[in-house]
Amino acid sequence: MMRGIWDRETVALLLLAALMPLALAWLWYGGVEAAGRLALTLLVSGLWHLIFMLARAQPPSFAGALTALAVAMLAPEDLGIFRLVMGISFGTVMGELVFGGWGRNVVNPATITLAFLGFGFPAAPWPDFVLPVAWAAIPAAGLGILLGVISGRIIAGALLAALLAWAIPGGAWPASLEKVLPVAWIGLVLLVCDPVASAATRPGRWGNGLLYGALIALFATGWDGGAPVQITVSAALLASLAAPILDEAAIALWRARRHRALARKTEDTSWLT
Amino acid sequence: MLSQLMQAGLSPNVRSAPLTGGEPVEHWTEEAAVVPQHREHLRVDMVVREGEAVAGGAPVARLRDHPEIALVAPMPGRVAKVHLGPGRQLHEIVLFRDAGGDMRRHDTEAAGAGDGSALRALLQDSGLWRQFRARPFGRMPAPDAKPAAILVMAADSRPLAPDPLAMLEARGEDLMWGLAALGHLTEGPVYLCQRSGPALAGPGAVEGRLRLLRSGPRHPQGLAGHQLHHHHPASVAAPVWDIHAEDVADLGTLLETGLRPALRTVSVTGPALSEARLLRCQDGAHLAGLCHGLTVPGPHDLVSGSALDGHRAVWLAPRDRQLSVMTHHHGAPRGHWFRNALSRAARPVPLIPTAALEQALGGALPAVALLRALSAGDDETLAKLGGLTLLEEDLALADYVTGAEPRLSALLRGALDRIAAEEGA
Numbered sequence: 001m002m003r004g005i006w007d008r009e010t011v012a013l014l015l016l017a018a019l020m021p022l023a024l025a026w027l028w029y030g031g032v033e034a035a036g037r038l039a040l041t042l043l044v045s046g047l048w049h050l051i052f053m054l055a056r057a058q059p060p061s062f063a064g065a066l067t068a069l070a071v072a073m074l075a076p077e078d079l080g081i082f083r084l085v086m087g088i089s090f091g092t093v094m095g096e097l098v099f100g101g102w103g104r105n106v107v108n109p110a111t112i113t114l115a116f117l118g119f120g121f122p123a124a125p126w127p128d129f130v131l132p133v134a135w136a137a138i139p140a141a142g143l144g145i146l147l148g149v150i151s152g153r154i155i156a157g158a159l160l161a162a163l164l165a166w167a168i169p170g171g172a173w174p175a176s177l178e179k180v181l182p183v184a185w186i187g188l189v190l191l192v193c194d195p196v197a198s199a200a201t202r203p204g205r206w207g208n209g210l211l212y213g214a215l216i217a218l219f220a221t222g223w224d225g226g227a228p229v230q231i232t233v234s235a236a237l238l239a240s241l242a243a244p245i246l247d248e249a250a251i252a253l254w255r256a257r258r259h260r261a262l263a264r265k266t267e268d269t270s271w272l273t
Numbered sequence: 274m275l276s277q278l279m280q281a282g283l284s285p286n287v288r289s290a291p292l293t294g295g296e297p298v299e300h301w302t303e304e305a306a307v308v309p310q311h312r313e314h315l316r317v318d319m320v321v322r323e324g325e326a327v328a329g330g331a332p333v334a335r336l337r338d339h340p341e342i343a344l345v346a347p348m349p350g351r352v353a354k355v356h357l358g359p360g361r362q363l364h365e366i367v368l369f370r371d372a373g374g375d376m377r378r379h380d381t382e383a384a385g386a387g388d389g390s391a392l393r394a395l396l397q398d399s400g401l402w403r404q405f406r407a408r409p410f411g412r413m414p415a416p417d418a419k420p421a422a423i424l425v426m427a428a429d430s431r432p433l434a435p436d437p438l439a440m441l442e443a444r445g446e447d448l449m450w451g452l453a454a455l456g457h458l459t460e461g462p463v464y465l466c467q468r469s470g471p472a473l474a475g476p477g478a479v480e481g482r483l484r485l486l487r488s489g490p491r492h493p494q495g496l497a498g499h500q501l502h503h504h505h506p507a508s509v510a511a512p513v514w515d516i517h518a519e520d521v522a523d524l525g526t527l528l529e530t531g532l533r534p535a536l537r538t539v540s541v542t543g544p545a546l547s548e549a550r551l552l553r554c555q556d557g558a559h560l561a562g563l564c565h566g567l568t569v570p571g572p573h574d575l576v577s578g579s580a581l582d583g584h585r586a587v588w589l590a591p592r593d594r595q596l597s598v599m600t601h602h603h604g605a606p607r608g609h610w611f612r613n614a615l616s617r618a619a620r621p622v623p624l625i626p627t628a629a630l631e632q633a634l635g636g637a638l639p640a641v642a643l644l645r646a647l648s649a650g651d652d653e654t655l656a657k658l659g660g661l662t663l664l665e666e667d668l669a670l671a672d673y674v675t676g677a678e679p680r681l682s683a684l685l686r687g688a689l690d691r692i693a694a695e696e697g698a
Contacts, residue, residue: 002287002580002599007676011625057618103623148628200626200641251639255657262506 025136063102070110076124134182161213187232281636282491302562345400349374427518430495450525498667543598582669
């Protein structure tokens with residue numbers, strides 16, 4: 001009879017609210033140029049949502065603003081308007097809208113945009129972040145966990161991977177990894193923690209975070225000349241692509257454990273299917 | 274880990290005047306009816322005619338396919354109106370109350386002595402059989418069916434539900450009699466689910482087959498589906514029944530005295546009431562009679578069941594112990610045609626995995642995988658993930674949390690109907 005208000009748009013708005021500390025810190029340090037980039041990505045993303053609303057009757061979503069924010073923050077610099085517009089169009093359309101909109105997509109559209117731009121225009125320099133922006137991602141993650149729209153398990157998994165990378169070489173991060181960590185942290189909150197494109201089971205989420213952290217460590221130490229943002233985007237893309245199989249494994253594990261536990265409890269397995 | 278499990282769930286807030294404690298008030302409504310469950314199809318043969326007088330507990334109709342199962346009069350009175358649909362499908366049999374009439378007395382000697390078939394005959398003849406619900410599919414069990422286990426619910430976490438422990442306070446003996454009788458219906462375990470506090474029954478009850486389950490305070494932990502999902506999932510080959518503890522105590526009283534108690538505890542709550550109440554009324558009570566004089570001015574809806582999983586009704590449904598009086602909304606505001614077309618084109622609306630969604634399914638099952646299988650119509654995955662143990666009421670909280678369209682509980686009902694047709698059940 002009664003119904004709540006936690007539909008897709010509410011979740012998108014909450015996620016947007018949670019990311020506000022990060023976005024505002026970035027705008028504060030980026031100035032007019034950052035604001036201009038954000039305006040452009042918002043415009044293009046909004047335009048594609050409008051086109052799909054008119055052509056395919058898909059309701060537009062505030063999730064477009066999430067994509068726009070991530071792309072504006074992480075996209076390579078000095079691309080020129082045309083290339084940036086092309087990249088975000090590709091990511092929004094092929095990553096999200098052709099699947100039927102946010103909630104039905106497989107990979108975060110911002111990750112797709114950034115990977116597309118990274119592979120398509122390898123000469124363009126990647127952006128750099130001042131440290132306070134990475135600090136601002138901490139309240140963003142906290143707010144997201146508190147509101148229930150970001151999974152604490154993914155973040156815990158990634159932090160665990162970072163801890164392992166610190167402990168195994170003997171209490172210090174390798175210098176190349178230390179340089180990547182602030183950007184990897186921003187990428188974790190912006191790209192990997194997207195509730196739709198990440199794993200949806202509890203063990204799967206731990207695995208998702210661990211895998212992301214492990215990939216960051218691998219790329220940082222083994223990829224000569226990789227920029228921090230480039231490493232982050234590649235790790236986020238691979239971690240996101242692995243999310244379904246992590247979920248599948250978690251469910252298979254859950255079924256096997258439950259089968260065993262229930263069989264032990266009832267000592268009669270005839271009812272098990 | 275354990276305390277985390279006990280804390281899982283949500284506490285949805287339904288606006289209502291508070292339920293004051295204390296003894297429930299006895300309240301017979303002048304009219305009552307024999308009605309089927311929501312979406313239950315019962316083909317019946319009438320035993321009485323319109324205008325005839327019946328004793329309380331006497332059969333007024335019998336099932337066509339299983340004449341041993343009787344539908345009984347909830348109170349002594351006169352049959353006012355019989356409303357059957359095509360194929361003699363039961364809509365309602367309305368009775369007017371006769372305050373001086375008597376109650377039907379059953380012969381319980383054989384059933385009380387531990388004869389399983391006599392017990393079944395007594396349950397079916399006294400109408401208590403209808404209080405059982407078999408999973409999978411959530412129907413009344415067939416007269417000769419044998420469950421793999423029976424779950425007795427002495428916990429109810431639905432918002433504003435009456436507390437089962439209070440109903441059982443002075444009825445410990447009756448409950449023990451009833452539990453012992455349930456042991457003759459199944460060879461498997463008998464589960465008793467209750468909140469914290471002193472145990473209602475010792476481990477030695479039901480020939481040592483009683484298992485005590487503890488449920489946490491939050492919804493949906495006090496629902497039979499979630500308890501069974503953890504402790505004894507149902508399958509087509511091994512169905513599991515559930516029944517409310519008050520009905521089990523009624524069975525105990527019936528076995529002891531030969532009289533089936535006619536009254537059950539019902540909470541009358543909701544936003545359209547000036548005062549909430551705890552009543553004891555008969556089965557199939559007239560809902561308007563239960564909240565007469567308590568409603569605030571203005572149109573309202575009478576919902577049999579809780580505000581989450583109830584259905585609009587005129588009579589109290591057979592298994593419900595709640596009346597929710599909701600403020601009536603004159604349909605949704607019509608809105609702009611373009612907006613309406615857009616929202617309709619996007620159905621089923623995508624589900625975003627959030628912490629709230631996970632908690633709405635009790636935090637333990639792979640909630641998102643289950644709901645995705647449901648909205649994709651993937652019955653096989655649904656069954657693998659334990660969907661056969663669930664019923665509509667178990668997904669009502671997820672519906673409330675997500676505002677899903679179409680409703681997840683309706684999707685589950687569709688999937689269960691498809692599986693039932695496939696299995697020939």
